Amino acid sequence: xxxxxxxxxxxxxxxxxxxxxxxxxxxxxxxxxxxxxxxxxxxxxxxxxxxxxxxxxxxxxxxxxxxxxxxxxxxxxxxxxxxxxxxxxxxxxxxxxxxxxxxxxxxxxxxxxxxxxxxxxxxxxxxxxxxxxxxxxxxxxxxxxxxxxxxxxxxxxxxxxxxxxxxxxxxxxxxxxxxxxxxxxxxxxxxxxxxxxxxxx
Numbered sequence: 635x636x637x638x639x640x641x642x643x644x645x646x647x648x649x650x651x652x653x654x655x656x657x658x659x660x661x662x663x664x665x666x667x668x669x670x671x672x673x674x675x676x677x678x679x680x681x682x683x684x685x686x687x688x689x690x691x692x693x694x695x696x697x698x699x700x701x702x703x704x705x706x707x708x709x710x711x712x713x714x715x716x717x718x719x720x721x722x723x724x725x726x727x728x729x730x731x732x733x734x735x736x737x738x739x740x741x742x743x744x745x746x747x748x749x750x751x752x753x754x755x756x757x758x759x760x761x762x763x764x765x766x767x768x769x770x771x772x773x774x775x776x777x778x779x780x781x782x783x784x785x786x787x788x789x790x791x792x793x794x795x796x797x798x799x800x801x802x803x804x805x806x807x808x809x810x811x812x813x814x815x816x817x818x819x820x821x822x823x824x825x826x827x828x829x830x831x832x833x834x835x
Contacts, residue, residue, distance in 0.1 A: 656709035662718035663700070666693060669725030678728050680801065681735040685728045693721050739800050746807040747795070750788050753814035757781045760821035765828040777817055784810045784817075 670689060678686040696717035703709050758781060761774050787810040794803040 656703075656711055658704070659700070659711050659715045659718060662715050662722075663697075666696065666718045666721040666725070669722045669729075673725045673729045673732065676729045676732040677736060678732040681732050681739070682728060685731060689721065689724055689728050692717070692724060696721055736800065739804060740795075743791075743795050743800065743803050743807065746804065746811060747788060747792060750784065750807060750810050750814055753811065753818060754781050754785050754788070757814060757818050757821065760818060760825065763825050764821055765824070770824075777821070780813070780817060784814050 670693060673686060673689060678689070696714060699714040699717055700711070703711050703714055757777070761778060761781075764770065764774055766774070787806055791803050791806045791810070794806065
């Protein structure tokens with residue numbers, strides 16, 4: 635009987651030893667951190683900022699779980715490992731989404747460059763059709779100068795695009811497109827009113 639109790643005690647102590655000395659999931663922590671860094675290197679913090687923030691939040695939850703288990707006498711890192719593995723998987727998806735967002739933005743920039751260039755050409759053609767007159771001539775000179783500025787902005791945007799400054803490039807192009815569209819709309823209205831007035835004479 636004494637031998638039986640001794641065996642049970644030894645087994646209980648062994649179980650306690652194994653539980654209290656559960657191995658820290660350092661490999662999973664390192665893998666999750668590396669995956670997050672890879673996502674950041676891809677530009678996730680810039681191009682899919684919300685997803686990158688959610689990724690960091692998930693990692694924070696996993697590390698909280700890790701610290702909670704470290705403070706316990708009976709440690710069990712199984713749930714923590716699940717969370718860390720989920721973070722690693724999530725980071726891979728965020729990286730993929732980042733690459734997709736970048737390719738989509740590049741296509742949008744290339745389209746915008748062509749669009750604004752066409753708007754500038756259209757604006758110059760409209761200037762040639764616009765009524766001159768004393769006040770009109772002065773206004774057209776100012777409009778031509780504005781189109782020159784827009785054209786310069788397109789050239790600058792193209793250089794920024796080649797340097798990989800995608801978001802600033804798109805912002806610059808959007809402003810140029812808005813300005814060029816407004817100029818062309820104004821010129822079209824002036825020409826239309828002039829033609830209508832001329833036909834009435």
